[in-house]
Amino acid sequence: AAAAAAAAAAARARAALEAKIKAAQEDADLLRRSIEMAGKAATARKESVKREAAANVELQRKERELEKAHRAKKASNLLSGFAAARKRQGVGTADPGDAAAAAAAAAAAAALTPEEVDRQAVRRVMMAGSDWAVLNLAPGALPKWVKQSYKELARALHPDKCHAPGATDAFQKLLRAYQNISAAQ
Secondary structure, eight states, X not given: OXXXXXXXXXXXXXXXXXHXXXXXXXXXXXXXXXXXXXXXXXXXXXXXXXXXXXXXXXXXXXXXXXXXXXXXXXXXXXXXXTHHHHHHHTSOOOOTTHHHHHHHHHHHHHTSOHHHHHHXXXXXXXXXXXXXXXXXXXXXXXXXXXXXXXXXXXXXXXXXXXXXXXXXXHHHHHHHHHHHHHHHO
């Protein structure tokens, strides 16, 4: 009877030990799966950051091209503005590169995707130093131009339409600028 009781106790101890080992293995498997999931999430975040960085670099490149084309167009417009005076003085005619500069500006503007245009608008508003710069107007502009500029920018930057990062903050900054300028007028 004592041997049977000892054997039963040993069997219970073995069963308890096997249950503990099984629980430890389940815990180890659960921990391993959570580590794998955390690793996959970290990898996905890193890839997302890389894609965002690449998109920002591409946007900056396109903005530089657009600015370069805009400067070339302004220079061309300045030269063509003097064309009549140069003709009267017998100096010559306007530079034939006017059409090329205009075409380059149009091509650079067309190369921007709608998302990039939204990001560019948000960045411009957030970088603006004054309320007038937020509305993209010269100080002292007429109230009708202030209102028109506000409506256009509000339509473009409204968070329901513009999904660029920071669109809500840009829209709020635009609203405050419009309210400040309207109150001052």
